[in-house]
Amino acid sequence: MTGKSLSGATTVAVAGILVAFLVAAGCVGGQPSDSSVSQQITVTGSTTVLPIAEKAREAFEDEYPSAGIMVSGGGSSVGIKAVGEGTADIGMTSRDLKPEEVAGYPGIVRHHVADDAILLIVHPENTVDRLTLDGARGIYNGTYTNWNQVGGSDRQIVVVGRDSASGTREFFSEYVLEKEDFTKTQEEFNSNGGIQQKVSRTPGAIGYVGLGYTEGVKALSLDIDGTAVEPTLENITGKNYPISRPLFMLTNGEPDGLARQYLDFIMSTEGQQIVASVDYIPVQG
Amino acid sequence: MKKEQAAPVPFQSFGRLRRPGIGLISAGAKRQLVDRIVGKLLLFVALFAIVTVFFIIVFLLRDGYQIVLETGIWNFLVGQDWNPAGRDPAYGAFPLIVGTVLVTALAMAIAVPLSIGTAVFTAEIAGPRTRSVVKPAVELLAGIPSVVYGFFGLILLADWIRIAFDQPSGSSWLAGSILLAVMAIPTITSVAEDAVSSVPREFREGSLALGATHWQTIKNVVVPRALSGIGAAIILGMGRAIGETMAVLMVTGNAAVIPDPITDIFSPVRTLTGTLGIEMGEVAFGSTHYHALFGVAVILLVITLAVNGAARVIVNRMQATARPKPHRALTAAASRITHAASAPFGRLAHPRTSQRCAFLLISLSAAIVLAALGVILFEIVVNGAGAITWEFLTGSPRDLGRAGGIFPAIAGTFWLVTGALAVALPLGIATAVYLIEYTADTPLTRGIRAAVDLLNGTPSIVFGLFGFAFLVLFLNFGVSLIAGQITLGLMILPTIIRTTEESLRSIPGSLREGSYALGATKWQTIRRVVLPPALPGILTGAILSIGRAAGETAPIMFTAAVFSSRYLPSSLAEPVMALPYHLFVLTTSIPGASTQSYGTAFVLLLLVLAIYLAAILVRRRYNREKVM
Numbered sequence: 025m026t027g028k029s030l031s032g033a034t035t036v037a038v039a040g041i042l043v044a045f046l047v048a049a050g051c052v053g054g055q056p057s058d059s060s061v062s063q064q065i066t067v068t069g070s071t072t073v074l075p076i077a078e079k080a081r082e083a084f085e086d087e088y089p090s091a092g093i094m095v096s097g098g099g100s101s102v103g104i105k106a107v108g109e110g111t112a113d114i115g116m117t118s119r120d121l122k123p124e125e126v127a128g129y130p131g132i133v134r135h136h137v138a139d140d141a142i143l144l145i146v147h148p149e150n151t152v153d154r155l156t157l158d159g160a161r162g163i164y165n166g167t168y169t170n171w172n173q174v175g176g177s178d179r180q181i182v183v184v185g186r187d188s189a190s191g192t193r194e195f196f197s198e199y200v201l202e203k204e205d206f207t208k209t210q211e212e213f214n215s216n217g218g219i220q221q222k223v224s225r226t227p228g229a230i231g232y233v234g235l236g237y238t239e240g241v242k243a244l245s246l247d248i249d250g251t252a253v254e255p256t257l258e259n260i261t262g263k264n265y266p267i268s269r270p271l272f273m274l275t276n277g278e279p280d281g282l283a284r285q286y287l288d289f290i291m292s293t294e295g296q297q298i299v300a301s302v303d304y305i306p307v308q309g
Numbered sequence: 310m311k312k313e314q315a316a317p318v319p320f321q322s323f324g325r326l327r328r329p330g331i332g333l334i335s336a337g338a339k340r341q342l343v344d345r346i347v348g349k350l351l352l353f354v355a356l357f358a359i360v361t362v363f364f365i366i367v368f369l370l371r372d373g374y375q376i377v378l379e380t381g382i383w384n385f386l387v388g389q390d391w392n393p394a395g396r397d398p399a400y401g402a403f404p405l406i407v408g409t410v411l412v413t414a415l416a417m418a419i420a421v422p423l424s425i426g427t428a429v430f431t432a433e434i435a436g437p438r439t440r441s442v443v444k445p446a447v448e449l450l451a452g453i454p455s456v457v458y459g460f461f462g463l464i465l466l467a468d469w470i471r472i473a474f475d476q477p478s479g480s481s482w483l484a485g486s487i488l489l490a491v492m493a494i495p496t497i498t499s500v501a502e503d504a505v506s507s508v509p510r511e512f513r514e515g516s517l518a519l520g521a522t523h524w525q526t527i528k529n530v531v532v533p534r535a536l537s538g539i540g541a542a543i544i545l546g547m548g549r550a551i552g553e554t555m556a557v558l559m560v561t562g563n564a565a566v567i568p569d570p571i572t573d574i575f576s577p578v579r580t581l582t583g584t585l586g587i588e589m590g591e592v593a594f595g596s597t598h599y600h601a602l603f604g605v606a607v608i609l610l611v612i613t614l615a616v617n618g619a620a621r622v623i624v625n626r627m628q629a630t631a632r633p634k635p636h637r638a639l640t641a642a643a644s645r646i647t648h649a650a651s652a653p654f655g656r657l658a659h660p661r662t663s664q665r666c667a668f669l670l671i672s673l674s675a676a677i678v679l680a681a682l683g684v685i686l687f688e689i690v691v692n693g694a695g696a697i698t699w700e701f702l703t704g705s706p707r708d709l710g711r712a713g714g715i716f717p718a719i720a721g722t723f724w725l726v727t728g729a730l731a732v733a734l735p736l737g738i739a740t741a742v743y744l745i746e747y748t749a750d751t752p753l754t755r756g757i758r759a760a761v762d763l764l765n766g767t768p769s770i771v772f773g774l775f776g777f778a779f780l781v782l783f784l785n786f787g788v789s790l791i792a793g794q795i796t797l798g799l800m801i802l803p804t805i806i807r808t809t810e811e812s813l814r815s816i817p818g819s820l821r822e823g824s825y826a827l828g829a830t831k832w833q834t835i836r837r838v839v840l841p842p843a844l845p846g847i848l849t850g851a852i853l854s855i856g857r858a859a860g861e862t863a864p865i866m867f868t869a870a871v872f873s874s875r876y877l878p879s880s881l882a883e884p885v886m887a888l889p890y891h892l893f894v895l896t897t898s899i900p901g902a903s904t905q906s907y908g909t910a911f912v913l914l915l916l917v918l919a920i921y922l923a924a925i926l927v928r929r930r931y932n933r934e935k936v937m
Contacts, residue, residue, distance in 0.1 A: 215897030
């Protein structure tokens with residue numbers, strides 16, 4: 025009896041492997057690219073753009089109950105590659121396409137859906153309220169290592185930034201650092217949330233994040249020609265606060281079917297209100 | 310199923326084996342044939358590990374070799390600067406290699422004594438009631454997802470280090486090592502505990518009968534006999550530590566610098582896995598940076614192989630000196646003990662005193678491990694329990710996961726783990742049976758073992774990359790449940806193979822010999838005599854694997870997971886939501902969802918706890934029958 029039960033287990037095991045292979049084979053065969061007419065689309069890519077896609081999905085699905093939209097993250101590169109390879113219908117990216125990617129996927133169409141402001145944040149106890157762009161550059165390239173060099177108290181600066189593949193960092197590097205190298209001791213995190221957590225718990229830290237990540241930290245004003253420009257929504261939309269960058273959704277070729285309806289929805293007044301509700305800057309309306 | 314059928318006492322099985330032996334000759338020939346077919350089948354399955362490693366290496370090298378062409382191998386390996394985004398991009402991996410070595414070394418220095426102490430405490434010192442608390446508690450520690458450890462480390466640990474040691478920043482080498490130690494402890498403890506428990510009782514009784522104290526028995530008889538298992542435990546734990554990505558990248562600061570001076574444990578460091586973890590998601594495919602990251606993955610594999618190889622050599626040497634033959638170890642211990650007893654003034658401390666000190670230290674290490682678990686659990690329960698409502702458990706997420714529930718994620722994780730076990734358990738057990746029962750030490754088995762070691766050390770993020778490159782893109786599965794199940798299955802395969810091997814090895818050879826002497830074939834012996842008593846050990850492996858598979862983010866985030874989906878998956882080809890991935894996105898990308906993320910962590914823990922409880926009950930049932 026024992027033998028029977030164990031050989032039964034073996035049979036199940038062998039059958040399991042066979043089934044796995046069969047299913048695998050079935051998937052290989054059955055992956056048609058007819059997703060444009062189906063009532064399900066997948067959206068993948070940058071975690072920065074993800075909140076927009078997700079919030080828009082909720083509202084969109086309320087209007088079109090038969091639609092199924094699946095949203096996932098993974099990063100801008102995953103979004104670009106997935107839409108280029110056809111494994112997703114819509115890609116999301118927080119950076120522009122690199123020359124290699126344009127060459128590899130010539131059919132990709134960009135849709136500028138929102139802008140993202142980048143704030144400099146410090147610990148709430150920090151006495152510094154504003155920085156000039158030169159001051160920020162000096163901190164990030166390693167010229168200034170103590171807060172008393174930029175008008176604060178005597179405390180070592182802990183420089184916190186994004187990873188070297190991040191679109192946010194790339195933009196920050198171009199706009200603030202003018203492509204100079206970051207200081208080697210910069211601590212790196214791969215998400216806005218990570219930087220916010222770090223800065224909110226480290227009195228000497230400075231970091232840069234998107235607009236929504238200000239809980240427990242203090243956002244610095246930018247000192248532009250002697251006037252402090254606070255990073256408020258009005259200042260950012262009115263282009264008084266200068267550090268912001270575009271966010272894109274991507275399709276392979278011009279979108280049609282459900283993907284088109286979904287993108288149109290995001291660009292509509294209602295969609296752009298959703299963009300503002302998740303702390304990004306609307307590009308229309 | 311009746312009890313005695315599920316786990317036969319050896320003598321009963323012998324009785325059952327004899328009966329078919331008297332049958333017709335053709336029946337015997339048929340059994341021989343079955344025996345040979347099963348042997349071949351097992352060999353075929355055992356080769357699977359090698360094939361997998363081969364594919365992983367091929368896919369890593371395919372994208373990684375170009376960095377060597379572009380920068381030169383020397384510049385890549387010993388270059389001092391890792392600055393891919395600079396005006397003049399530099400791809401020097403040396404600081405990353407140093408970072409990985411330093412963080413892992415210190416983590417093991419913390420974890421190994423604590424784990425072995427806890428294992429000895431559980432197996433030798435604790436009473437049955439204490440044991441029934443400590444053992445599951447340690448296994449539970451393995452079930453806490455990396456992302457939770459990471460945020461725990463970022464919020465509490467790094468902060469504690471910053472204040473306690475008056476440093477400007479707490480993100481440091483030390484923080485990474487402490488966190489990795491806590492994560493490696495359950496693996497090392499569980500496997501080492503099994504090894505210590507499997508030392509036959511006669512050894513202890515013999516030693517005690519010779520007048521040795523309990524501690525002398527442990528030190529001179531039990532631990533040397535269990536050394537092979539303890540060695541395997543350390544290797545498994547080290548594999549976990551080297552390969553950990555999500556947690557370590559949140560606490561080490563990730564500055565690509567070599568500590569100056571090299572002993573500065575408060576310096577930020579960056580590991581190879583951390584580099585992959587933070588840069589892989591956003592890097593442009595096909596760029597130099599992309600190739601450099603695959604190069605980093607290759608370096609990681611090579612280091613893992615070297616470490617495992619070295620550990621294996623050390624363990625073998627220790628076995629050769631410390632355990633020539635069990636009875637000789639016993640006599641050697643006996644002579645040492647009698648010698649000590651006859652020369653009471655020649656010793657530094659009375660055996661009783663040294664026993665008391667040793668037991669104190671051992672109990673202390675168990676207490677430290679339990680305290681670590683307590684702190685983490687407390688944090689999760691206090692912050693997460695408030696989020697648990699009926700809607701949270703049964704609804705779909707709304708408002709970016711800030712409201713609504715996580716039911717699709719619970720279901721998704723359940724399917725992912727079940728699928729991973731369905732892939733890994735048959736493969737893993739068959740491979741282990743082949744390695745232990747069917748072959749001696751041949752180049753082939755050494756190759757298979759090396760492949761398993763390599764798989765064990767392969768970071769989860771590399772499995773994720775491999776799954777993405779091979780399953781999702783090359784085989785065109787798309788981002789799907791099945792791709793995630795296979796990826797996770799491959800990830801837990803080495804744990805299952807190693808623990809099964811260890812538990813098969815602990816079955817005394819005399820049982821097999823007795824079975825053969827009664828005319829049983831090899832396969833009959835394995836099936837009826839060897840496997841049943843090895844089952845508790847195999848279950849331990851499965852339990853550890855479930856915890857790992859349920860909590861991992863890196864392997865599924867490119868292969869199977871979506872952040873949101875209204876529907877449950879209706880086929881294996883659809884993507885799913887998963888708890889650890891949901892948690893990862895909530896904690897990193899959704900501001901103002903901390904209650905929900907703690908709630909998700911809490912549910913994930915409860916889920917793992919439920920699976921554990923079931924498995925522990927099964928194991929206890931088997932254990933009880935074995936005694937009877």
